[in-house]
Amino acid sequence: MSSYSITEPSRLQKWLAGTLVVFYAVITLLPLVWxxxxxxxxxxxxxxxxxxxxxxxxxxxxxxxxxxxxxVSPEALQALPPPATWYEEIVRNRDMVIAGPSRYGxxxxxxxxxxxxxxxxxxxxxxxxxxxxxxxxVPLKDDLLFFIxxxxxxxxxxxxxxxxxxxxxxxxxxxxxGMILLYxxxxxxxxxxxxxxxxxxxxxxYEEAALIDGYTRFQAFYKVVLPQAATGIASTAIxxxxxxxxxxxxxxxxxSGTAQTAPPFIPTIIGVGGQDWPAVAAGAxxxxxxxxxxxILLRKHLLRGxxxxxxxx
Amino acid sequence: xxxIVIKNLRKEFGDFTAVQSSSFKIEDGEFFMLxxxxxxxxxTTLRMIAGLELPTxxxxxIDKEEVGQKPARQRDIAFVFxxxxxxxxxxxxxxxxxxxxxxxxxxxHVTEKVAEVSRILGIEDILDRPVSGLSGGDRQRVxxxxxxxxxxxxxxxxxxxxxxxxxxxxxxAEELRALHDRMGATTVYVTHDQLEAMQMGDKIVVMxxxxxxxxxxxxxxxxxxxxxFVADFIGSPSMNxxxxxxxxxxxxxxxxxxxxxxxxxxxxEPFEGDLVYGIRPEHIALNDDGGNRGEVxxxxxxxxxxxxxxxxxxxxxxARIPSDQPARPGETVGLDFNGSTATxxxxxxxxxxxxxxxxxxxxxx
Numbered sequence: 149m150s151s152y153s154i155t156e157p158s159r160l161q162k163w164l165a166g167t168l169v170v171f172y173a174v175i176t177l178l179p180l181v182w183x184x185x186x187x188x189x190x191x192x193x194x195x196x197x198x199x200x201x202x203x204x205x206x207x208x209x210x211x212x213x214x215x216x217x218x219x220v221s222p223e224a225l226q227a228l229p230p231p232a233t234w235y236e237e238i239v240r241n242r243d244m245v246i247a248g249p250s251r252y253g254x255x256x257x258x259x260x261x262x263x264x265x266x267x268x269x270x271x272x273x274x275x276x277x278x279x280x281x282x283x284x285x286v287p288l289k290d291d292l293l294f295f296i297x298x299x300x301x302x303x304x305x306x307x308x309x310x311x312x313x314x315x316x317x318x319x320x321x322x323x324x325x326g327m328i329l330l331y332x333x334x335x336x337x338x339x340x341x342x343x344x345x346x347x348x349x350x351x352x353x354y355e356e357a358a359l360i361d362g363y364t365r366f367q368a369f370y371k372v373v374l375p376q377a378a379t380g381i382a383s384t385a386i387x388x389x390x391x392x393x394x395x396x397x398x399x400x401x402x403x404s405g406t407a408q409t410a411p412p413f414i415p416t417i418i419g420v421g422g423q424d425w426p427a428v429a430a431g432a433x434x435x436x437x438x439x440x441x442x443x444i445l446l447r448k449h450l451l452r453g454x455x456x457x458x459x460x461x
Numbered sequence: 462x463x464x465i466v467i468k469n470l471r472k473e474f475g476d477f478t479a480v481q482s483s484s485f486k487i488e489d490g491e492f493f494m495l496x497x498x499x500x501x502x503x504x505t506t507l508r509m510i511a512g513l514e515l516p517t518x519x520x521x522x523i524d525k526e527e528v529g530q531k532p533a534r535q536r537d538i539a540f541v542f543x544x545x546x547x548x549x550x551x552x553x554x555x556x557x558x559x560x561x562x563x564x565x566x567x568x569x570h571v572t573e574k575v576a577e578v579s580r581i582l583g584i585e586d587i588l589d590r591p592v593s594g595l596s597g598g599d600r601q602r603v604x605x606x607x608x609x610x611x612x613x614x615x616x617x618x619x620x621x622x623x624x625x626x627x628x629x630x631x632x633x634a635e636e637l638r639a640l641h642d643r644m645g646a647t648t649v650y651v652t653h654d655q656l657e658a659m660q661m662g663d664k665i666v667v668m669x670x671x672x673x674x675x676x677x678x679x680x681x682x683x684x685x686x687x688x689x690f691v692a693d694f695i696g697s698p699s700m701n702x703x704x705x706x707x708x709x710x711x712x713x714x715x716x717x718x719x720x721x722x723x724x725x726x727x728x729x730e731p732f733e734g735d736l737v738y739g740i741r742p743e744h745i746a747l748n749d750d751g752g753n754r755g756e757v758x759x760x761x762x763x764x765x766x767x768x769x770x771x772x773x774x775x776x777x778x779x780a781r782i783p784s785d786q787p788a789r790p791g792e793t794v795g796l797d798f799n800g801s802t803a804t805x806x807x808x809x810x811x812x813x814x815x816x817x818x819x820x821x822x823x824x825x826x
Contacts (some may be wrong), residue, residue, distance in 0.1 A: 353546035356513050359533045360540045361607070362563035375550040 180436075186429035194425040208242075209426025211235045213252050213417065213434075217244040252431060255413040260438065261324055262409055263393040266331035270388045271381055273332070274339025279369060281340070282347035283355075293344075296337045304334050305397045315402055322407045330402070331392035338391075339384050346380025347373070382449035386442065393439050410435050463524030463614040463647055464489045465510060470519035472505050479505040481671045482519070487615075487664070490645045492638065494662035498694070499653055502671040504619055507651045511617045512536050524614055534563075539608035543620040545600045547592040547607070554588040557606040564611070578610045581640070597625045601633055605640065615647040622657065634661055655695050659683065667691050677822055685819035686804060689811040692739050698768055700739045703775035704808060708733035716805065719774050721752045724800025726818035735808035738775075742768065744799035745780035747788060751795030760788050771796060 157165070186194050188205040217239055228245070231237040239246050280286060281293060311330065312321075320326030350373060358368035374381075400412040414431040417424055465487040472480040480502040487493045495503040508514040510521055512533030521529045528536050539560070547556050554575060561571045579585045582602045587595065592603060601621065608616055621637070622630045638661050641648055652658050658665050659679045667674045667682060667690075675687040686692035692700040705718040709728045716723055718738060725738075747769065755773035767784040770777055771794060778796065782788065805814040813819055 351544065351546065353542045353544060354548060356533075357540065357542065357546040357548070357607075358559075359513070360511060360536075360538065361560035361611075362534045364532075364534065367563075372548055 209430040212427040213430045259409040262327045265328040267389040269332045270335035278343035335388040382446040466522040468520040494658040494665040496658040497668035501668040539613040541618040545604040560611045618650045685822045703738040726816040729815035737806040739804045742781040746797040748797040751797040753796040
């Protein structure tokens with residue numbers, strides 16, 4: 149007699165589910181693979197038709213991403229000393245010389261400062277607010293929570309013009325601080341609501357035990373509640389980072405020079421010396437790395453965070 | 462160790478009054494039970510003593526010091542929670558040593574104390590385990606360890622056996638009582654289980670709707686209930702109530718109910734109106750000569766005794782009689798009440814009338 153169970157899926161069901169997951173994964177991963185490979189193609193291969201799946205890899209896209217180049221006459225090129233580095237050689241092959249570094253590095257750094265800065269601030273403020281909402285008798289608690297949520301009821305870009313004017317008056321346009329504050333303001337409602345859910349799940353008895361064991365309210369919060377909330381804090385941080393890292397519209401509107409982040413910068417590469425798709429793809433690939441690393445580091449927490457509350461421990 | 466005195470303690474949550482003007486005294490070294498149904502205010506009272514809730518009014522004295530409005534950490538008490546509240550991110554050793562660390566005790570001293578406590582509780586072999594994998598009993602012991610390691614003035618326990626399964630609960634109850642006897646620590650223990658309260662407590666406070674119904678030793682509370690609520694809540698099966706209209710005078714030692722005279726302990730206050738005659742099941746005997754007669758409707762066999770339900774004019778009664786005495790449903794039997802143990806209640810207010818039996822006990826309330 150073959151074993152049969154209601155809860156255990158049959159082999160056919162497992163096979164079907166597996167196929168479905170693989171199919172879905174291929175569809176979602178394909179564009180990413182395309183960007184990744186395009187970054188390593190030569191400009192000619194990148195726009196070849198039919199598209200080339202197999203190609204000779206080249207680092208030209210990455211070199212172009214990080215440099216600005218000038219075209220020189222073949223005679224002048226001949227007169228130069230031989231290229232000192234491998235990337236100079238790649239550039240010389242195109243009858244050009246390196247004129248200097250591109251802005252990608254600093255734009256990337258801006259993204260890191262603004263993205264992680266606003267994530268930290270959102271999670272920090274969100275944790276404190278969520279703890280207070282969860283544990284203390286706050287006057288007008290429900291109204292305040294609704295107000296915080298209501299800030300997300302329309303797309304943030306709908307208030308772009310008031311924000312633009314406000315930033316100009318306050319001197320926050322094109323500053324790191326301005327962008328950090330802006331992304332924090334957008335993220336904070338998500339942070340408060342998510343974290344309040346996590347805080348509510350932590351039994352009060354833990355901190356009450358600490359209060360009786362001789363700790364102050366803040367020590368109890370810091371030493372007992374925070375470690376318990378680590379899961380929630382990690383997943384909230386990921387959500388906040390993904391938003392502020394990828395945000396495009398406000399970045400285009402409010403930054404142009406010093407504080408410009410990578411998302412509005414990457415498309416501008418297209419215009420420099422023809423449509424340089426490998427460089428754009430290289431920029432996009434590198435841009436994906438920090439969020440990917442951050443997410444992989446915290447992914448255990450993320451999974452637990454998404455399903456929190458579903459199963460009672 | 463310390464005595465705890467509660468004076469006119471009151472707690473309101475908005476419009477809801479959780480505890481109404483309670484006063485009682487817990488002697489040094491006493492195992493003190495706060496007993497009552499859920500929502501009666503017993504846990505709120507305990508939490509006020511511990512400092513987890515601040516009273517709306519009234520005073521709390523621990524070791525003669527008024528602490529009513531002080532934060533928990535300044536009261537030097539320990540608390541054992543129903544769900545134990547072991548810090549889940551620490552192992553057993555760190556859980557037990559945590560209260561000592563807050564006092565800034567030296568590492569060497571902490572290690573010694575933890576070793577001593579774990580020896581008392583028999584948990585030396587699990588000290589380095591994470592708390593998440595522990596059985597209910599071991600969690601309970603670790604929670605106790607965390608409480609006793611600091612040698613506080615008093616222990617607060619909020620239904621600490623509630624989360625354990627029935628078989629183990631009995632074992633832990635004995636262990637807990639033995640631990641108390643060994644340490645002589647003042648303990649305030651909240652429970653809704655009357656058997657647990659009777660089994661472990663030196664004194665019991667019975668609460669209902671935020672009011673203290675009675676305060677006394679388990680024997681007094683069982684034998685001399687101050688109110689119908691206490692009589693009904695304590696004991697299983699609970700006290701039988703026979704309702705009738707009648708009158709009693711100071712000095713009379715019987716009441717007339719449905720044309721039958723019933724003996725009662727000498728009454729110390731006159732009363733006329735709706736009365737309740739309360740008698741415990743074990744004080745009713747089946748006797749063919751008994752003045753009251755009724756029909757047996759059920760018999761519940763319990764080993765050495767049986768509980769017989771008898772239908773009488775005044776209502777259904779439960780009697781606890783030896784199991785070898787025949788009592789078959791449908792039979793008509795005579796009932797004998799042991800009048801010297803009976804209590805008369807005012808049906809309207811539920812309070813017991815003063816008599817020779819309960820005089821002195823009622824004075825506490």
